[in-house]
Each structure stands twice: as structure tokens, then as C-alpha cells.
Amino acid sequence: MDAVSIxxxxxxxxxxxxxxLCDDLRSAGDLIAGDxxxxxxxxxxxxxxxxxxxxNAGLEQMVFSADPEYPEVGHLQDNTKxxxxxxxxCLFGHATLDVKGTYRLTGTGxxxxxxxxxxxxxxxxxxxxxxxxxxxxxFATAFKAATGGTLGAISNPGGITLDxxxxxxxxxxxxxxxxxxLAMDPAAxxxxxxxxxxxxxxxxxxxxxxxxxxxxxxxxxxxxxxIASQVARVGEFVDGYSDYWAAxxxxxxxxxxxxxxxxxxxxxxxxxxxxxxYGGGSFEIADDEAVILEVSPPACHFWxxxxxxxxxxxxxxxxxxxxxxxxxxxxxxxxxxAVVAHRDPGVANWLDTAGNRFIRCVYxxxxxxxxxxxxxxxxxxxxxxxxxxxxxxxxxSADKRKSVLDRRRRAVLARYQR
Numbered sequence: 105m106d107a108v109s110i111x112x113x114x115x116x117x118x119x120x121x122x123x124x125l126c127d128d129l130r131s132a133g134d135l136i137a138g139d140x141x142x143x144x145x146x147x148x149x150x151x152x153x154x155x156x157x158x159x160n161a162g163l164e165q166m167v168f169s170a171d172p173e174y175p176e177v178g179h180l181q182d183n184t185k186x187x188x189x190x191x192x193x194c195l196f197g198h199a200t201l202d203v204k205g206t207y208r209l210t211g212t213g214x215x216x217x218x219x220x221x222x223x224x225x226x227x228x229x230x231x232x233x234x235x236x237x238x239x240x241x242x243f244a245t246a247f248k249a250a251t252g253g254t255l256g257a258i259s260n261p262g263g264i265t266l267d268x269x270x271x272x273x274x275x276x277x278x279x280x281x282x283x284x285x286l287a288m289d290p291a292a293x294x295x296x297x298x299x300x301x302x303x304x305x306x307x308x309x310x311x312x313x314x315x316x317x318x319x320x321x322x323x324x325x326x327x328x329x330x331i332a333s334q335v336a337r338v339g340e341f342v343d344g345y346s347d348y349w350a351a352x353x354x355x356x357x358x359x360x361x362x363x364x365x366x367x368x369x370x371x372x373x374x375x376x377x378x379x380x381x382y383g384g385g386s387f388e389i390a391d392d393e394a395v396i397l398e399v400s401p402p403a404c405h406f407w408x409x410x411x412x413x414x415x416x417x418x419x420x421x422x423x424x425x426x427x428x429x430x431x432x433x434x435x436x437x438x439x440x441x442a443v444v445a446h447r448d449p450g451v452a453n454w455l456d457t458a459g460n461r462f463i464r465c466v467y468x469x470x471x472x473x474x475x476x477x478x479x480x481x482x483x484x485x486x487x488x489x490x491x492x493x494x495x496x497x498x499x500x501s502a503d504k505r506k507s508v509l510d511r512r513r514r515a516v517l518a519r520y521q522r
């Protein structure tokens with residue numbers, strides 16, 4: 105067989121994969137341009153930026169941390185990969201696994217409020233989209249389907265034991281191990297790593313690395329079959345996620361200025377101790393309005409609340425206070441009261457809309473002691489009435505606000521080493 109007859113099919117497959125990538129990106133772009141809100145150039149530009157975030161995340165997950173033989177830990181989401189209203193308090197890691205493999209994951213030099221490792225059959229939620237539930241506008245069932253692909257977890261607090269210096273090793277394998285061990289499920293293909301931070305200034309991220317112990321080799325090569333698959337899957341990721349979240353958000357359309365708490369997720373979701381639950385909704389806030397949120401947070405290891413835009417990008421949390429967690433928030437006799445507003449209302453718990461009139465809001469109760477979890481109340485008021493509505497709430501000076509934002513910016517940039 106001559107060289108031409110060998111190389112032509114491989115080249116055809118590579119070219120077809122690239123063409124599919126371009127078609128999928130075009131499809132995702134059509135979804136943005138076809139949304140009625142994208143008639144506004146600001147909304148359209150935010151939508152295209154959203155697709156660039158998805159493209160950045162797709163390259164990381166499908167190409168640069170996608171080799172189970174020579175694994176690397178990539179960033180699943182960070183301040184350059186914003187989608188699905190991801191948590192500003194979390195550094196998400198990702199690695200691809202071979203179910204037959206034995207891996208050692210090592211974390212050094214940090215200390216997070218919460219550390220969790222979860223095995224998945226897939227981290228691509230669009231592969232678990234329950235369109236029948238969405239057709240019924242049954243968001244709770246669709247959300248359960250999206251979060252039901254977890255196969256096992258170990259965490260700290262929980263089963264991960266730290267050494268005297270606060271570092272750790274975890275073995276991931278089918279065979280049991282005497283130390284920190286996460287059992288390899290026969291269906292596992294992906295590992296997600298979550299590091300949640302409460303005190304952004306003083307809690308530092310672990311440097312986390314992963315190595316395969318059962319095989320050694322000279323290093324990866326650019327195999328035509330593998331590359332063709334990766335190229336195609338990048339496009340599928342962008343198109344799949346943009347379609348998935350458009351469908352999920354559509355199931356909640358019309359239910360504005362109300363929040364709902366979903367039932368706790370499965371025991372294997374991200375921890376081996378305590379209840380984990382999410383909640384959220386959306387707000388429509390006119391230029392002269394604000395939203396007052398109020399809740400008594402439950403007894404839990406971690407909680408936060410944060411904002412995203414129409415497309416599901418978390419709002420900039422480096423330079424703006426678009427999120428608060430249980431360490432950052434100011435509570436009055438156990439009650440958290442926050443103001444979502446376009447401009448500074450002069451109270452500590454301001455959540456900045458960054459100029460967005462339509463806001464998505466997400467909150468989470470992490471490792472709660474009970475599954476009886478609260479939902480924040482929502483009250484839309486005129487901005488001019490806030491002083492009366494918040495009578496007795498402590499005020500914050502302009503100098504104090506600047507100091508808070510300066511410290512916030514430095515902490516985020518240090519976390520991501522940017």
C-alpha cells in the first residue's frame with residue numbers, strides 16, 4: 105500500500121473534524137444572534153464573549169487536559185472561562201482518566217476552606233439534557249439529571265486526611281489503598297477538583313498535580329485519530345453548552361424576581377459528608393430600582409451568593425463586588441440582607457449588577473447539617489426608598505468600599521497567578 109492511500113483517509117478525517125468544529129461554532133453563533141435580546145449590541149457582544157469563554161474552556165477540557173495516559177490538571181472554570189454562572193469562590197480543576205489506570209493526585213502549598221474530588225462519567229452537562237422535563241418546564245427534574253452523573257467523591261472536610269504541613273496525596277484506583285483513596289468507578293472518565301475559598305486574602309490554592317502510576321512512556325504524540333476527535337469535540341462543547349443553558353434558562357423564563365432552592369444533590373456529588381444544595385433565579389431591575397435579598401443562612405461549612413448575566417457568565421468578580429460568601433458577608437443577628445443594585449447603596453452587602461438590567465442569581469449551601477434549607481426572600485424597591493427600607497443597617501464609607509474592592513482584586517489575581 106502506497107503512502108498516499110494511507111494518508112488520505114487520515115487527512116480526510118482531520119479536515120472533516122475541522123469543518124465540524126467550524127459548523128458547531130457557527131451554530132452557537134446563530135443561537136446568540138437569533139436571541140431577541142441580541143438586537144442590543146451590548147447584549148450581542150456579551151453573548152459572543154460568552155462563546156469565547158466556552159471555546160477557552162472547551163480547548164482546556166477537550167485538548168490540553170484530555171490525555172489519560174499523560175494526565176495534567178487543567179482549569180475547568182476560572183475568571184477566563186465563565187459559563188454556567190460558576191462560583192467566584194472556587195478554583196475548579198479537571199483531569200481525564202483511564203478507568204484501568206492508577207493515579208496519584210498531590211496537593212501542596214495551600215489551604216482551601218473546602219477541597220473536593222469527584223469522579224464523573226462526563227462533566228459535559230449537555231450530554232445529560234432531559235428535554236422531556238424541560239418541555240414540561242420541570243426545572244427540578246432537569247437539574248437532577250444534570251447533576252446525577254457523579255460516581256464517587258472524597259473531600260476535606262471529610263475523608264481526605266492532610267499531613268502535618270497541610271498537604272495531601274490521594275490515590276485513585278480500582279484496587280483499595282490504605283491512605284487517602286478514591287475508588288475508581290468502572291464508568292469514570294473525568295475527575296473534577298473543587299477548591300472553595302472563604303477568606304480570599306489568607307486562604308491559598310493548593311498546587312495540584314496528577315500522575316499515572318501504572319504506566320510509563322516517553323510522552324504524548326499528535327496521533328491523527330486523537331486530534332481529529334479532540335477538534336470535533338471542542339466544537340461540540342461550545343455548541344452543546346450554549347444550547348444546553350439556553351434550554352435550561354428557557355424553562356425558568358417568566359419566573360423573574362423569585363428564587364428557588366433545589367433539593368440536595370446526590371451523596372456522591374462533591375463530598376462524603378453533609379448536604380449540598382443549590383438555589384437561584386433571575387431578576388429584572390430597572391434603572392431606578394434595586395432588589396433586597398434576605399435569608400438566615402443554615403448551619404453549613406460554606407455558603408455564597410453571586411450574580412451572572414443573561415447568558416450565564418458570572419459577572420466580573422475581580423474588580424466588582426458581584427458575589428459574597430459567609431466570611432465576607434455582614435450578618436445582623438444571623439440574618440443576611442443584601443442589596444442588588446446598579447449603583448452603590450452604601451451598605452456592606454452590595455451585589456453590583458455591573459450595569460445589567462437582567463441578572464441571574466445563584467447561591468449554594470455547602471456541607472449543611474440538615475436538608476431543610478432556606479430560600480432567600482426577594483423584594484423589588486425603588487432605589488430612592490432604600491434608606492427607608494434599610495433603616496438601622498450599618499453604612500459603609502466610600503473609602504471603606506475602595507479598600508474592600510482593592511483587597512478583592514489583589515486576592516483574585518493572586519489566586520489565578522495573573
